[in-house]
Amino acid sequence: MQLDAQQRHRVRFTLNGAPAECEVEPRTLLTDALRHGLGLTGTHVGCEHGVCGACTVAIDGVPARACLTLAVGVEGCDLRTVEGLEPEPGRLGVLQAAFRRHHALQCGFCTAGILMSLDAYLRLRPGAGRAELTEVIGGHLCRCTGYAPIVAAALEAAAILRGESTQAANQEETAHA
């Protein structure tokens, strides 16, 4: 379908489980539509050329760089962003809580993208080990942490999700001693 560049187009999709829509130009990037159109500013823009991974979201369950995706292209898709990771407001999910325990973030700017990649990957391959998860994290740039705590958090979250570690899950509620 050819879209008129001068017109705005209504795009409808599912966003974190709820129906959503926005009106965009054909050239509008998904990052801009999410952040400035829909107000979901948790998805960050780091490079706008697909290298850093900060803007990663899940489109139909597959991680994608939102900065390289046109908003008109997600018509009818199922989108998930970092705002959809919490089981309920104020309570962190397993992966998020593992990141907090391991100090796997400092400035937090790259974090949303890494969470989205890991979330999608662990659904696909729950048994993923260190080498595999390091490769997944290797698709993202973080300038603060040196990556080691991110890998540790991902490994622990994978183990908890597999039901192999419960010790950490209990700590979740006692966040601020």
Next chain:
Amino acid sequence: MGIEHIPFVGRSVERVEDAGLLSGRGRYIDDLGTRPGTLHAAILRSPHAHADILGIDAAAAQALPGVAAVLTGRDLLDITAGLVPAVRAAVDARAIAVDRVRYVGEPVAIVLGTDRYIAEDGCDLIEVDYRQRPAVVDPLAALAADAPVLHDGVGANQVSDRAFRYGDPETAFANARHTLSVTVRYPRNTGSPMETYGVVASYDPTDDSYDVLANFQGPFSIHAVVARALKVPGNRLRLRTPPDSGGSFGVKQGVAPYAVLIAAASRKSGRPVKWIEDRLEHLAASVSATNRVTTLTAAFDEHGRVAALDWDQIEDCGAYLRAPEPATLYRMHGNMTGAYAIRHVRMRNRVVLTNKTPTGLVRGFGGPQVYYPLERLMQRIAVTLGLDPLEVIRRNLIPADAFPYRTATGALYDSGNYQHALDVAARDGGLAELVRRRDAARAEGRLYGIGYTAAVEPSVSNMGYITTVLTAAERAKAGPKNGAQATATITLDPVGSVTVQVASVPQGQGHRTVLAQVVADVFGIALDQVRVTADLDTAKDAWSIASGNYSSRFAAAVAGVAHQAATRLRDKLAAVAAAQLNVRAEDLVFAGGRVSARANPDAFLPFARVAATAHWSPGLLPDLDGTPIRETAFWTPPQLTAPDEADAVNSSLCHGFIFDICGLEVDPVTGKIGIDRYVTMHDCGRILHPRMVEGQVRGGFAQALGAAIYEELAYGDDGAFLSGTLADYLLPTATEMPDLTVLHVESPSPFTPLGAKGVGEGNCMSTPVCLANAVADALGLDAIDLPLTPAKLAGLAAGRDEPAPPAGLAAQAQPVGKPGDRTLRGEGTAAVTAPPEAVWSMLLDPDVLASVIPGAHGVRRLSETHFTADVTLGVGPVKGRYKADIRLSDLDAPRAATLAGSVTGALGNGGGTGRLTLEPDGSGGTRIGYRYEAAVGGKVAAVGGRLLDGAARVIIGGFFSALARRAGGSGSGPGWLRRLLARLGISA
């Protein structure tokens, strides 16, 4: 509830910042709403390293619907001034070019539109007429008498030349048994935070005031610089920072010129203006660490004991000297002898300007540039004397009983036991095993090396150190500058909960968590009863010039002053409680959320009730020095005095110690470094939060690894910027990270309230040279500069043990430009069936040219030998329209001609010359030979550098193959090129 309070400080509590950041609730600058009517700015930047601006035609951009204004440097000339540096040179360091550009990426015009897309559309429509000038990129070349001069008012590119002398270096060198020099060219790199710069500014003409929100990190001495550049007093510049920042590593100090630019744009347009930098802008034109050429000479004895150092430093600050530069060159001034007891120092510091991005703060700030030569020198001394480098380091260390130790150049090292740290690192880091592995690897012919670095990590900068660049007489005239004011404010609200406000402007380090720990400990309350805010508002919050997040000052200075403010407030609350409990204040204990009598825990008041007393019941307050509702403390260490008459300066308050050991192997074929083990030992005084300290060390190490092996802000000889994407400027990822052994010993600082020292920058200083020392050991090299790229190391490894190519082969090798020279060169031949005379007339025929120049829309003939054309060219994914200008000269009809051409467009520019020869082939046809040299600049060079050479060959090949087709024949490039093109499906 017991009376004991188990301290939070020293424990790795979870961060209070993280829940919000992990759930998408961060509030970074681009996440905050703007006022209705806010305009969005896009900046048109110079594609040239050095050129005059002859004209700017913005009519088409101004006519674009949605564009509110287009502003140039001339438009802002009257309402702004330059950003004044520490050295009064005749350099007008403005935020936007006026009549002349001096580096690629320099702002030339700002387009304000209703959204960013429209503003960028507007940029594409602006036509700037440039007249290029010769550029100078290399700092040594910039010093030459015939070098192009950047700033006519200065008359030369050198803007500062200072000589220093401490002890008696002449005698030490005269008596030296040995001397040895190293020369290091330290390259450019940057911290590259994942969040770029952002500014939202508005202007209120009713009181001539600016409100600027920027993800600025300090130092807030720059507030004065920005206010001055906007020509308003300090209280007419309200500078605010957002609650969250996506990293800085020093770099966000450099947003200051853009704060000026966007604020001025707001004033001109009468509307609030928002600008968020993109990554190309950030890499090209935000800020860079300085590149530096250093020659360091040591006088030493046969045991490797160094008596004297002679530093010759040439600092390259880029195109403009911007505040706080040349601070990079002076931040380490007190530490120029590193961890060593060297009493005699001679130093010459020169600052030069070149056609590159202006420099500023980058993590490590001046440290990497100093420790690289210093620690390479120590390694070279050991190799020269046949000694173990570790032993040479050990022999020169400052004795453990000498602290506090005054260095030759004036620093007062607060505490440490370097020998102990060395021993623990060697023992717990498994050095003996690494040495065995090296022996085993070498026995197998593998290239294994071990490197060491000892470094002193300064923190909490003396705000007066930069005045060392001035002479004692100049300093006396300007008045002494010194100190490092830190501040914290603690407020008790009517229900007795506690709020802490600081001006430390965190960029992700977790300041809010540590301050909650510190203050909760003082009051003996739970961590979640303390809330910390760290977004700064200069109109309302306490701050001073030293505020901000730099020189690793948080733990040492800010956490300390928060402790002081809390303690003062606690002492007042103790008086309040004492009056009510009828005990002496000094007999009270703050623990478990209560204020209790030490001897009788049943006599207590809830902390919240005591804390709320001043709100509800001022009548119950005893006689106090101030109401216990809000306490603001300022603290500046007395040790940070101004430079003395002999130029000795205590440039920093705290001095941590680092000792690094690295074992690595170099793959002789690929040149890839495989780090076997990296051990980093830190003494950063008292540790407030172990996991955060580890995070600082690991993060700093990762950045240092990048700076050492992968990253370089690269420029062509013509000043073209060549690393404008994160595919060109390579940051390390998780898969590049080796295991890191982090070790600690603790020598608390006697000069800071909590005994803490800074820790965030150390590995940026120690790691690059430690890796280089290990590589030098592995390859047996005398000299090695950064970055240690695989290509470079493969070449060095090959040169090491491979025989020279047989005579004859070398002569055939392609001419290889020196590093940094990105000139495109090529040559080839094409055969056509038409005779030379026919080909000659085709080359002079616009219609023929239009049909054979790839992507040409139209060719106009301005004279017999002068043509212009519009062409569409693609380099990789970047396709753009260019205006081409082609001239023929040295005509030798119908045998030879020289073509000189240039292309200019929004995406970049290029220029080159080619010599074309036509020879009869003996059977009625023509053999066309060509040879060309071209250079490309602007955006296309920055983002497409990897692809340019191939693209040029394809375009030129396309031209000749089309010409050959037109003239009835088949073109042919060089054999390998033809094969490559054939494989790509292109016929040459």
